[in-house]
Amino acid sequence: MDPVRSAALDDPAAWRHAGRELLALAMMDTRNALLARLPALQDDAAAPLRRQLLAAGAWPEWWISRHVQRHRGEAADAALPRLPGLEPRLDGWRNGAAVPSLADLRGYLAATLELTLDLLSATPEDDAALALFRQALRHEDRLLEALRTTLGDGAPPPRPQRPPLGVPAARAVVGTDAAGGGFVPEAERGREAVTLPAFEIDAQPVCWAAFAEFAADGGYDDDRLWTTEGRAWRERKGRRAPAFVEQLQGGVLVQRGFGPQARLERAPAQQAAAHVTRHEAQAWCTWAGRRLPTDAEWSHAAATLPRLGFAFGDVLEWVLGAARPWDGAGPWPPAALDEPGPGRAVLRGGSWATPARWRTAAARRFAAPDDDRAACGFRSCAR
Numbered sequence: 001m002d003p004v005r006s007a008a009l010d011d012p013a014a015w016r017h018a019g020r021e022l023l024a025l026a027m028m029d030t031r032n033a034l035l036a037r038l039p040a041l042q043d044d045a046a047a048p049l050r051r052q053l054l055a056a057g058a059w060p061e062w063w064i065s066r067h068v069q070r071h072r073g074e075a076a077d078a079a080l081p082r083l084p085g086l087e088p089r090l091d092g093w094r095n096g097a098a099v100p101s102l103a104d105l106r107g108y109l110a111a112t113l114e115l116t117l118d119l120l121s122a123t124p125e126d127d128a129a130l131a132l133f134r135q136a137l138r139h140e141d142r143l144l145e146a147l148r149t150t151l152g153d154g155a156p157p158p159r160p161q162r163p164p165l166g167v168p169a170a171r172a173v174v175g176t177d178a179a180g181g182g183f184v185p186e187a188e189r190g191r192e193a194v195t196l197p198a199f200e201i202d203a204q205p206v207c208w209a210a211f212a213e214f215a216a217d218g219g220y221d222d223d224r225l226w227t228t229e230g231r232a233w234r235e236r237k238g239r240r241a242p243a244f245v246e247q248l249q250g251g252v253l254v255q256r257g258f259g260p261q262a263r264l265e266r267a268p269a270q271q272a273a274a275h276v277t278r279h280e281a282q283a284w285c286t287w288a289g290r291r292l293p294t295d296a297e298w299s300h301a302a303a304t305l306p307r308l309g310f311a312f313g314d315v316l317e318w319v320l321g322a323a324r325p326w327d328g329a330g331p332w333p334p335a336a337l338d339e340p341g342p343g344r345a346v347l348r349g350g351s352w353a354t355p356a357r358w359r360t361a362a363a364r365r366f367a368a369p370d371d372d373r374a375a376c377g378f379r380s381c382a383r
Contacts, residue, residue: 010356016134017182019125023133024117030140030355031056031113038102040151043259047099049150054094054105056143057112060136061085063335065115071123073131078334086111127181134183135335141355142337148353149375152256156314156352156375158268162203164382165305169198172300175326176362187338187364190326194296201293201301202379204311206284208252209269211276214284215241215248225286230279233370243275243372272314272377278345278369281318281378290380292320295364297381298348302361312349313359315377319346323366338366351375 008014009026018026034056041049066083069076087108092098100108116136123129148154175191178184220240223231233239247253252267278292285291293301298319301310323344325332332340344366350359353375367374 012357012360015137015357016184018134019130020120020123023130023137024120026137026357027113027117027120027133027140030137030144031109033144034140034147035106035109037147037151037153038106040258040261041105042102045259049147049258050100050102050105051094051096053143053147054090054100054108056140057087057109058085058090058094059139060116060133061112063132064136065112065119067132070119070132071129073128074333074335075128076132076334086115127183131183132335135333135337138183138185138358139337141358144355145351145353145358146374149351149373151258151261152263152265154352155256155265155267156205156272156274156377158270159204159207159272159311159314161207161270162309164200164202165301165308165310167196167199167201167297167301167305170196170300172196172296174296174299175329177328178330185338185364186329186333186336187323187325187340187366188362190329192296192327194300196297196300199293199297200382201297201305201310202381203309205272205315205317205377205379206281207270208248208267208273210288211242211273211284212248212252212269214287217287219283219287222287225283227279227282229369230283233277233279239280242273242277242280245275274315274351274375274377275372276318276377277372278318278376278378284378285380288380289383291383292318292378293381295319295321295346295348298379299361299364302349306361312361313351313354315349315351315375316347316354316365317349318369318376318378319348321346340366343368345369347374347376 008022009029015026064070066085093100120133172194173191176184176188177191178189219225241248244255246255246264253264254267256265257263302312323340323346325340347365347367350363
């Protein structure tokens with residue numbers, strides 16, 4: 001792939017307005033990245049991951065090739081009966097009745113991509129007709145992100161610690177107006193004007209060295225630091241460190257990889273802490289005399305402070321507040337990847353495992369506050 005095309009694939013603005021050609025290149029790029037990692041899934045222990053990757057073909061089948069109203073995009077009737085699928089064994093594979101072999105998985109992913117690209121080539125160059133294809137790419141990029149995270153295929157870079165940044169009081173506008181055209185992920189849609197008092201925010205996510213201090217000071221044992229939900233989670237899990245952390249004192253040892261490729265690695269002290277639940281993030285903030293940023297504070301800082309040292313994209317970042325749409329988001333689309341609602345929380349930015357086209361200041365998604373398998377971290381604000 002030539003450098004011009006590579007740059008376009010990583011450009012968030014370019015791909016959100018991608019026509020058939022760029023969209024096809026992005027779909028092939030992501031599918032090839034998934035296929036390149038299949039050899040790591042040969043072990044029997046990787047059967048759940050092979051089932052998970054079936055979704056890379058099953059999602060576009062359900063929403064595109066088997067959907068008679070795919071041309072209507074998000075306005076399509078999701079309740080309509082679907083056309084027959086390509087693989088009669090798919091339901092058995094997905095419900096655990098059988099395990100797809102690597103050859104089966106590779107063949108299914110190749111066949112579904114070919115069919116999707118054939119349909120894309122005959123699709124009109126307009127936002128409605130391309131909407132489900134763009135969402136299919138987003139879905140597959142999420143699968144790639146999850147696989148990279150599980151396989152330990154990379155890690156956040158260590159960053160020299162910088163002092164917190166002061167943010168003046170401002171009247172900020174958060175969210176993205178979907179009426180402007182192109183593809184806007186559902187959790188980013190809508191526009192809200194928010195009055196923000198002056199605040200102070202960390203220049204980068206909290207690192208392992210700072211998180212280890214919390215654990216060494218008895219942070220996991222001090223009930224006063226934890227919310228009611230956080231205490232219940234901690235006691236249920238018996239947690240004394242973030243997921244995949246084998247040691248916090250005397251240097252952080254983290255388990256990376258999966259199955260035969262699993263190994264222990266020493267994490268750099270200045271690397272962003274990862275696989276942290278929002279419960280742990282809030283407990284750390286209480287211990288440090290700080291707090292998580294609000295959704296609007298994080299959004300405003302990410303949009304206005306990068307030149308002053310605000311770094312994001314190492315880990316997905318927890319913020320305060322419940323998972324809700326921005327005002328004016330409109331009806332939630334039937335093919336949405338993020339569901340709002342009580343008991344769900346908000347993550348901002350992207351992680352080292354996230355394809356570059358998604359690591360933007362507007363990036364926003366929803367997750368359970370006890371999610372510790374994703375590459376989640378946090379930064380703090382002064383109270």
